[in-house]
Amino acid sequence: MLRDKNLIPLSHQHQHSLAICVRLDRAIQAGEVDLEAWQAEIAQAFEQATGIHFAAEEKEVFPRAARFPEMQALVQELLAEHTVLRGLFSEAASRSLDRAGLGKLGEKLAAHIRKEERQLFEAMQKSMGAEELRVMGSALERALAEVSQTCVVPSAATRIRSK
Numbered sequence: 001m002l003r004d005k006n007l008i009p010l011s012h013q014h015q016h017s018l019a020i021c022v023r024l025d026r027a028i029q030a031g032e033v034d035l036e037a038w039q040a041e042i043a044q045a046f047e048q049a050t051g052i053h054f055a056a057e058e059k060e061v062f063p064r065a066a067r068f069p070e071m072q073a074l075v076q077e078l079l080a081e082h083t084v085l086r087g088l089f090s091e092a093a094s095r096s097l098d099r100a101g102l103g104k105l106g107e108k109l110a111a112h113i114r115k116e117e118r119q120l121f122e123a124m125q126k127s128m129g130a131e132e133l134r135v136m137g138s139a140l141e142r143a144l145a146e147v148s149q150t151c152v153v154p155s156a157a158t159r160i161r162s163k
Helices: 008-030 035-066 069-093 099-127 130-143
Strands: none
Touching (some): 008 130, 069 099
């Protein structure tokens, strides 16, 4: 199903976060993990975008979805995942993640994003009317206005190297 235009801003942010997850996984697989650099990048991404993204979903998306009985359990799962992910992002900010912790963050974030895209957004598009999606889209636009328009640029230590 094509993504409704009112959910596209969240989907674009999901793409950026998934790109970080892919880069992180490749670095781990290659054995080239600079813990300090990765934790700095992850903390910066949370501060500039992901934290605001989570708050916008919790304020504007999840309550609307939870009105539908078929989405209530999914919304509860996603809220619990936000809590776990915030903890991992906090550990990155305090530079207390090890290589396994970085891997766990990447895996959990990627799985969470896919669940939102494949399950929540699809269900919302089937259950919600065009006007309800439009109202939510306007509210999301305001809630996401604080997201930095700059791109988190990977450091030399977190870029994927060609072999």
